Amino acid sequence: MGGPCIQPSLRPAMNLRLTPPPRNPFRDASTLVCLLFLLFSWVLANDASSQSPPNPHPADLLIRSGRVLQWSGADAEAVAVRGGKVVWVGLDRDSAGWIDQTTTIVEAHGGLVTPGLNDAHVHFLSGSLGLQQIDLNDAQHASTILERVEAFAKRYPERPVIVGRGWLYGAFAGGLPTRDMLDAVVADKPVLLRCYDGHTIWVNTVALRQAGITRDSPDPPRGLIVRDSTTGEPTGVLKESAQRLVDSLFPVPSLDEKKEALLQGIALAHRVGVTSIQECGVDDAELMVFDTMIQEGRFPLRTHFALSGQVGMNDTDFDRLMATRRAKESIGVRSVKLFIDGVIESHTAYLLSPYANQSTLGLPACDATELQRLIARLDREEWNVMVHAIGEGGVRMTLDAFEHAMQSNPDRKRLRRHRLEHVETIDPSDITRLKPLGVIASMQPRHAEPNSNIFDVWVANIGPSRAERAWAWKSILASGGRLAFGTDWPVVPLDPRPGLQIAVTRQTLDGKPDEPFVRSQQLKLEEALYAYTYGAAFAEGQETEKGAIAPGQMADLVIWKKDLRTLPASELYRAEVEATLFNGQVVYRAGQ
Template sequence: MLRAGQVFTGDQDRPWVSAVALRGDRIAAVGTDNELAALVGPRTEVVELHGRTVLPGLHDAHVHPLGAGREQQGCPLSDAKSVDDILARVRACAAARPGDGWIVGRGWDLSLFPQANPHKRLLDDAVPARPVYLEGADGHSGWLNSAGLARAGITKDTPNPAQGVIERDADGAPSGTVREAAAALVEDLLPEPSLDDDVRALRWAVEQLHRAGITSIMDAGVDERRLEAYRRLADDGSLRLRGVACVVVEPVDAAAAVAKARALRARFTDLPLRPSCAKIFLDGVLEGETAALLEPYLDRPGHTGALNATQGQLDQTVTLLEADGFAVHMHVIGDAAVRAALDAYRAATLANGKPGRHRTLAHLQLVHPDDMRRFAELGVAVNAQSLWAYPDSYIRDVNLPQVGQERVDRMYPWGSLVRAGASVVGGSDWPVTTVDPLEAVEVMVRRQDPALEEGPMLGKGEGLPLETALRAYTSEAARLLGHEQEIGVLRAGARADLVVLDRALAADRPTELSEAEPWLTYFDGAVVFRAAVPNGAPGPPR
């Protein structure tokens, strides 16, 4: 029994109560302390909440756990705050891994470099003799030193691959940055982690998800190796997560996309994270000017980026995937990509005679106002990465010169989409940004830097009420995963997935939302995370 708290049930009719009772892996009852008092017996474990907030187990509807674990095991750069800091870490990684093999890292901040385009000379000075490859925080850019370019065979004469960009100096020589498909010229040469390495990385990532209060996920990009790692954790009982896994497919070949997704679904159908979803990357990112826009980039007249498939190819791929029962999850950054994705969903609805289930578009940095209403009409969930939705250095220093103030003011339009009838779900894109959902909830509400009490706001009127933001990480996300009968709302008979925070959340104190931390995380009624406390301080019950 958890009592004397602020329990957000997520139920539209009774969203807040003070107590919740668990029996085994299920919720026995929710209500006031008085209503549930009769359930307390001599063997009942009672947790006195002292006003703390309880939420349904949180969902992350767009996350890459193995990617985060691999970053942690490699040369992590995501919290480096300066170019000098990045280079110092790369030197340290090279010193810790003697030999002549690749130095591989991830997470450098694109906004630290002019035009998000770091030069090979910087890495040459740090590590001159060994090849270095560093993936950017956006997951769409890579940075090499001269030795790395030479090892990959990228020269002045190497053409840009389809849907890829090799950034170049004035004389045509590669400058050190590669985008999108050009990164594959390097990534195919990098040492592959062993399955044991990946299992360790994934186990660490699951622990971090529990620490953040997350009990359900949509893994937004799996392949055979990732599913093998999930199976190993499921077999040894440490995969205490539920959700959906999305198999990455190429939209240019519909038959091949369906065959790949179908084969992995059949092989891993028994996983708690069933691969019943297909993931399509439809465009790139604004920082590399590979996002597909309806109007040109301001600093490259006539350039609008490009889609990774023709409209006909995309229509056919989505139609066949949905006809085979797959949810279709698409990466879309630019407004042209958003429109093409919505057009493909419409084409699939017409061809199949009904809309597909669990449709979602992720990121949505730019959405044309004419397309807002189409999300609800087509049953498409807005998959919001809200930690991007405030005017940070990416937006101020990189995006603003690219697209101008008018388009910046329209970025990540969650409020407009909700007013147009859309469902919004929350996802982190971890390790691109922190996995902390409460920090994202604050930005979803305030649209300001969560580290500051005051500051500039992105998009007037685009913030969401606190309860709407909480539902994005609970009941709305559960509906997207197809688990709404079991999780996402605290009610009698539902699975006992929930998180107890270390304080009370309050809509009138939005700047404190990101300060809250999980105190206890329950999965199927068992504690999977318990906060550590200083010696002598009262902590979570054992």
Template sequence: MQAQVDLVALHGKVWTENPAQPEAQAIAVQAHRIVAVGSDAEIAALAGRGTKILDLAGKRVVPAFNDAHVHFFWGGQGLASVQLADAHSRQEFVDRVAAYARTRPAGEWIVDGNWDEQKWSPVELPSHAWIDAVTPNNPVWVQRSDGHMMLANALAMKLAGVTRNTPDVPGGTIGRDRDGNPTGIFKDAAKDLVERVIPAPTDAQVDAALLAAQRYALQNGVCSVQDMGFTGAHAADLQALVVRGYQRLIAQGRWKVRVSARFPLDEGARLRALGIATNFGDDTLVIGSLKAFADGSLGSATAWFMEPFDDQPGNAGQPTEQLAHPEAFFAKLQAADRAGNAIATHAIGDLANKTILDLYARLEQEDGPADRRLRIEHAQHLRPEDIPRFAQLHVIASVQPYHAIDDGRWAETRIGHKRAATTYAFRSLLDAGATLALGSDWFVAPMNPMETIYAATTRRTLDGKHPEGWFPEQRLTVEQAVHAYTVGSAYAESQEARKGSLAPGKLADFVVLSDDIFHLDPVAIEHVRIVSTVIGGELMTP
């Protein structure tokens, strides 16, 4: 007898995110899609002789997580590079760079790293002088954890032709000592001065990084990612290499994770010339959406604020070079919008967020209402009066809760208590009617949904100083966080008809958890494990 369905998953506690059937016991899958959700008896009756049986053993099942904001190649590449994220002192930073350099051939660039000076005592930015002696034969270009600030060693600056006479660039900053000599620090647009001389990755390097990223994603129950690509002048070319890598691995049968890959707004004409709109592709890979930048980051003191930073009275951050020319920026937004290319804009500071909301409102004023799925990535620091505008303008807040428990260690030193009160204002946004889409911003933060949900529901900072939560009134419930990490993220990429909930017709992507997070103290959620990941009805080993 031929099997009636390919797979039945029985004896579970299935959280469907389908309002018509919120919970169930079992799922049936045929041809990569869900054909039925119901009781064990109902679903078992659909099994034939060749049907695969997955015993859920009473475990909690949720829709597979959809990370709404990742940098997939960067994250995968970083898994094999020097690890600086948990270095807690200058000496540990130097020692790790030195140890890694000893393993690399002369001439190879040392990249990634993800250092965080806020973890050091004293807090201070690194200098090329720290590492020149231990990296004489390797150019070094290691990034701060937010990706908006880099450290170059002397060799890297020599290869890039950067000297004390190199001027700053619009939208960027070169760190200098009191004599005007470059310290090795490069912020935002200034990064292009060095990145233009770094060799592009080979196909083999792209494939290795993507496969490492895929393993990490599936181990963590992430079956869909929204790849925000790269920053800088060469972002589009690098993202094109990565998209070719996705296609290459798909053709080889080695790719499973579902990817929505975004290109820079400045390169939107490339897509328009080919008639490519949002979600051109298939269930595995789509392109056609765009990303813009309004400002930098809080950690790098380049986020654009109304008022100066408390710890840097002469600095209120700055807009990107893109946004420094608002009419030209709006013209690109409007051209993309009219062509059907959905837009997401990175905005951190309160002035950056206000400005982007103003420009999004202008799109509707000039071109009329439409289902645009406009997004603000991070929506990090908001004026109270701008919070309700997200719902009013139908702007999706694409947020990363782990940043709140990380930045919460030191953010008030930079912006003070009053401005911090509407920082990472997840609950206020939701209560005002906004749509939230959750993500990690991996490589910047771990691509681990349990840590993300823990952060969203507890807001306990990583230093342990806020056990009741940093601004606890902004905590989400577990149900709200899971919804935003599944349905919300699918909606944000205009794919809610394909995924986000467990219902007939949807892709058969779901995750089995070690514990029932809906009946667990949120403080314990960070310790919950992924037991199994199922993508398209295929069981992946965590």
């Protein structure tokens, strides 16, 4: 209705055989690749925070798989180094962007990575030369000392003088040896043995005779020839400035011998993780040896030098110091070292009240007026001053002089980093002065090792009440003061590991006494490491250059075989250095 019904055309179905086109062998693979690419791009986009960006300047060296010590407490496993400096610190998973075919990769295998250790108080040339002398540092008994002297003399019969160092006062009844003991083992040539602290020397009869020291010889200023109480004859012990009476007997090494000794000292430093030294008290001749080695490129340690100052210095002396600084500041001449007292063991450290077993306050190097004159002048000329101050009287006199200098020189421009060296005992009222005065306590933890020398001589001399304030590291930190740690090598060995352990345990290396010596002054390991790295760098005004592992800091690093923080405190002195880096270069590797 209305129009035709149109039917669809019905055609018979055609049996078509469809032949597929030839198969593309790459079609499925390319699809898979595309899918994988899209998936990988998605992963990158969603995990960008964990990846290092492509770096056009890859690292020269990368340490990874370590436990990198960060003073902030942040986690870190890897350190990238370029051009002698740290350029990146982070996690292993983020380190790939710092690596190319030229990058040296050092695996730390879970060991702790720390800044290179900085010995804040050392006598490096003296210690290096001492490597060829008799080492008495660990000899606890007189018989052991004498056996070593006799054996050394037989081993080196060609040596005209026998020289050694390191004996302890506590090895001898009454705290002091005699020349007769040495005569019994070496009677045909001079024997010169410095005490471990460098403030006393023990010699035999031949040495006294050749030096012209007799019962009629007067004591030199601020020195003492110890004499037999019955006969008045010299006993063979010379204290403080009296040691100079035998200076002419010491063999004088040649420049080449000194340089060779320094190379041995450098190798030793690297083996124990030391990359910086602060030489406390050098004269022009000693400085020349260091300078020669540095200019020759043969001294791979950072250096800071304190020139030796003296009581009674005049304008000519101050001008000489200034001329040396102008000529040598590039190698680290920035400080002057002074003495205000001696040591407790020989009753020459200056106390506020008499010794427990002698009616003396000690032997100050000068009076308060002279010390204030010296330090005010040095401060005005913008030196940093290190003062050897062991007794609490010497500490107070020095703090008073620093305070006087600050008041006298309000317009000083250079950074002040004045220091007390040693600080074996300090009055509580003076601990709180360190922070406001900005004075650093430069201390040597191995000096506090509580062996027989400490209990039989040091404590006996100073008395038990003052001994409770011995080496007050924790109290200084608690008051906001700053610590810098070192060894005072060759007073004790250069190795910092025993000092780290003693700072933590306040016991000998074999765990004595059972009750730690002044337990309240124990440090945490991180505090001790800080004092040996950042604290030491701060003391020399170099904390922006070294003392931490952070971008821009010098790549002076130590890789320890284990994470020191996981070791028992009693094992710290055995901790092994796996590698030491100086200026981004591996200068020591265990087993090589």
